[in-house]
Amino acid sequence: MKGYKPRNPERLKRMVALFKQGKTFVEVAKEFGVSHQYVQQVFKKAGIASSDGGNAIRRRMCEQECKYDGCNRLAKTKGYCNKHYQRLRVYGTVTPKRKFVEHDGGCLVDGCTEPFRFGGLCNKHATNFYVNKREGKITDLNDYLKVKKAKALMGKRYAVFTEIRSFMESNKELF
Numbered sequence: 001m002k003g004y005k006p007r008n009p010e011r012l013k014r015m016v017a018l019f020k021q022g023k024t025f026v027e028v029a030k031e032f033g034v035s036h037q038y039v040q041q042v043f044k045k046a047g048i049a050s051s052d053g054g055n056a057i058r059r060r061m062c063e064q065e066c067k068y069d070g071c072n073r074l075a076k077t078k079g080y081c082n083k084h085y086q087r088l089r090v091y092g093t094v095t096p097k098r099k100f101v102e103h104d105g106g107c108l109v110d111g112c113t114e115p116f117r118f119g120g121l122c123n124k125h126a127t128n129f130y131v132n133k134r135e136g137k138i139t140d141l142n143d144y145l146k147v148k149k150a151k152a153l154m155g156k157r158y159a160v161f162t163e164i165r166s167f168m169e170s171n172k173e174l175f
């Protein structure tokens, strides 16, 4: 389609519409009083023809591709393919979450050697986190997490508190 300017875009649009409705090249050609080779050629130039008489193309045109940029799986639900729909359902967004630590054995708080339990933090620090957060004592997450250690944990995957995660996401340069 790139760079190609049909002489009569309106006509091409109508041809494509018929084609999408299931008409063959020959039938489309008849409607417009042209040869089916001509239709084939125009479609080809416009990037919508195929060698198998248009069936594959028709399929692709009729069945929508996943809305996710760069994904060419067929859309199943809400315009997304299965994978991206599941992602949307589970995470509320189709943008891939940055993958954090599986776990290196420790809580995200620097210097803490406890295994993590919740949101990347050990029992104690998770409790602290919530309590302090509620009381407004954690004003600097950077300071609380001691980013250096978090940095060492990046690149693997684990569940982190949404708050910590979004902090990490928006402070990528720190990590």
Ligand SMILES: [Zn+2]
Residues within 6 Å of the ligand: 066, 067, 068, 071, 072, 073, 080, 081, 082, 083, 084, 085
């Ligand atoms: Zn997809």
Ligand SMILES: [Zn+2]
Residues within 6 Å of the ligand: 107, 108, 109, 112, 113, 114, 121, 122, 123, 124, 125, 126
């Ligand atoms: Zn801890």
